[in-house]
Amino acid sequence: MSPDNPPEFRREALGLLARAPVARLAELLPDLPDHQPLRAAETGTVMVRGRAGGTGAAFNLGEMTVTRASVRLTESGTVGHGYVQGRDKAHALRAAVADAMGQDDASLLETKVLDPLRKDETARRAAIAAEAAKTRVEFFTLVRGEDE
Secondary structure (H helix, E strand, O other), X not given: OOXXXXXXXXXXXXXXXXXXXXXXXXXXXXXXXXXEEEEEEEEEEEEEEEEHHHOOOEEEEEEEEEEEEEEEEOOOOOXXXXXXXXXXXXXXXXXXXXXXXXXXXXXXXXXXXXXXXXXXXXXXHHHHHHHHHOOOOOOOOOOOHHHO
């Protein structure tokens, strides 16, 4: 995705950062720029809502553990936020710093972090789909002579 459209770019970037394996994110972004924590990484829960059949009335499905962090880059003053599933505070902090970096220089974040994460996610999804395809069962119906 091109960083020309900031709201959509940021939405996709935050999603990729949140879904990325923390070790891979640390590998792609080993050195974090100087930053100040605005909201130290903290763990809590959010209510997950669902819809029956995907279109029905909304209902509360249950709670999910999330960790969030907010930072300000020291050099530019840009604020970034990170929300991740689970309790990994380092992951939330790294996602928040990456969010702030992406607001300062979207193309740098795109090439350095987001492109590799996007390729990893595509490969992961393809592997899951291939594994699921192995269990596919083909059904066919036999037609009896008198049913024709």
